[in-house]
Structures are given as structure tokens and as C-alpha cells.
Amino acid sequence: MEQNSAIHATHEHYDPIGSKLGMWLFIFTEILLFGALFIVYSVYRYRHPVEFHLAHQELNVFIGFVNTVILLISSATVAMSITAMQKGDKKMTLILLGITLILAFVFLVNKYFEWGAKIHHGIYPGSEFLLSLSQGDILFFGLYFFMTGLHAIHIIVGMVLLGWVYVRVKQNRVNQERYVFLENGGLYWHLVDLIWIFLFPLFYLIH
Secondary structure, eight states, rough: OHHHHHHHHTTTOOOOOHHHHHHHHHHHHHHHHHHHHHHHHHHHHHHHHHHHHHHHHSHHHHHHHHHHHHHHHHHHHHHHHHHHTTTTEEEEHHHHHHHHHHHHHHHHHHHHHHHHHHHHHTTTTTOOHHHHHHHHHHHHHHHHHHHHHHHHHHHHHHHHHHHHHHHHHHHHHSSSOOOHHHHHHHHHHHHHHHHHHHHHHIIIIIO
């Protein structure tokens, strides 16, 4: 009886196919959300091409590029952590997850300094200086703060999720036989990376 209870507890709430399907559905809704924002950005850019062109020159391309590299590397490390887990290498899995979390933190630090410079110059939604500029400038920086801020929130959520995965790997609750939670964490992080891959050229590179 006790043995049956232990077996039941071992398999309780573990549905890898259902978990993956749920994560893919969630990712699909996120793509729809940011896809709609990209369309809004494109429409306003079409209507205010000169203002958007001049406003984008105020952004720091170097920081944007550095953050792009950081996210690409972090996406690789989280993928490598899944491979390490599939091979049963718990120590390497933890190391790679730790590196991913550190890179995510560095991304946020860079974003903090980038936003801080804009705010220091009075460029933020609702500021007296921004409201004195053209409608195109107001729309550009409004979308910039909203979309990069929304992405930063996704970074923080991803850090919490991967941090939770890290703890469960350490507790052996995520292991070589049961690692769908780690896979889902990796999928979410790839989504965060993918969104930034579109945000970076949209705001920083397109003239």
C-alpha cells in the first residue's frame, strides 16, 4: 500500500506533453501580443517617418548591440543546460543556468543605465520636455519605453522562472528523466531572446 502511494506521488502532476503544449500555447499568445505592438509601431512610423528617424538617433546603439549579444549568449547557455541535463550532468546544468541568470542581470543593468540617461535628459512618457516635442517624437519614445519596458518585465519573469528551475534541479526534482520544466524555462527564454531580436533593429537600427 505504501509502495503504491509512493509510486502515485512520484508520477503525480507530471504530464510532459501537456506541459509542453501549454507552454507553446502561452508563447503563441505572447507572439500575438508583440506582433500587434510591432504593427502599431510600423503604422506610426509610416505616418511620422522624419520624427521617428530623428528620435531613433537619440538611442545608444552600442548598448543595444551589447544587450543583443548578451541575450544571444544566454539563449545558447540555456539550450546547453538542457543538453547537459539530458546527459545527466547536473553540475554543468546548474553552471549554465547560473551563467544565464548572470547574463540576464547584466542585461537589466545595461537597460537601467540606458533608461537612466534618457530620464536624466527629461525624455520619458509624460515629461514636460517630451510633451514639448512633435507628436512623432512623443509616439516614438512612448512606444520605446512601453515595448522595451514590457520586454524587461519578461526578462524579470524569465529570471524568476529559471531561478525556480535552478532550485528544482538542485533538489533533483528536475532530473535526467523529468526535465520538461527545464525545457519550458528554456523555451520561455528563447521567446525573450526572439522578441529582442525584433526590438533591436526596430528601434536602434532602421533609419
